[in-house]
Amino acid sequence: MSKVLQRTDKQGDIVDRREQIRQIINQIENESEDLKVVAFMEHTTPPETVKPKVIKFQQVIKLLRVLAEDNPIEKGVAKVMFYSPSTGRSRGLTPTMMPGFQYIKAGMQTKPHSHNMASVYLVVKGKGYSIVDGKKLEWEEGDVFVVPANMVHYHVNTSKEDAVLFDVTDSGLLENLGILEFREE
Structure with a gap:
């Protein structure tokens, strides 16, 4: 049962605060095909603790x-x-x-x-x-x-x-x- 890493995008907390930042990011992204700017790395939940074990x-x-x-x-x-x-x-x-x-x-x-x-x-x-x-x-x-x-x-x-x-x-x-x-x- 594998799970996907849970991510919380925090970029909006920085980008949405200032119109100037959003405009510069849009300009960078529009000048190149298939490009996105990450202004702040998302947060990820820590993994569960791997428990010690013995394999008989x-x-x-x-x-x-x-x-x-x-x-x-x-x-x-x-x-x-x-x-x-x-x-x-x-x-x-x-x-x-x-x-x-x-x-x-x-x-x-x-x-x-x-x-x-x-x-x-x-x-x-x-x-x-x-x-x-x-x-x-x-x-x-x-x-x-x-x-x-x-x-x-x-x-x-x-x-x-x-x-x-x-x-x-x-x-x-x-x-x-x-x-x-x-x-x-």
């Missing part, structure tokens, strides 16, 4: 396993992400970051894709590699690796057990800016 891994892994069993989009793969409704339109766990878990069954891989968010991964379980911008990054349990923004990448589980990757992205920040992009290759 045992519940998450149970969900990931069920999702991966019958995933029509990516066979043997599941992804869950978390956000706080109190972050409003950013849809992050904090206003700038969103964490998630990826589950890759033994011998499976994710589809190649790219996005303009950067991702930092922690390998919770398993062994494999990721292809990031054509470069092979081998990983195993406990390793941390980074996928910079806008690089085509995918993850391959080479172990005999299911792999679990935990990642944190800056998608909340990009969502707030209105520029979040995701592409399958």
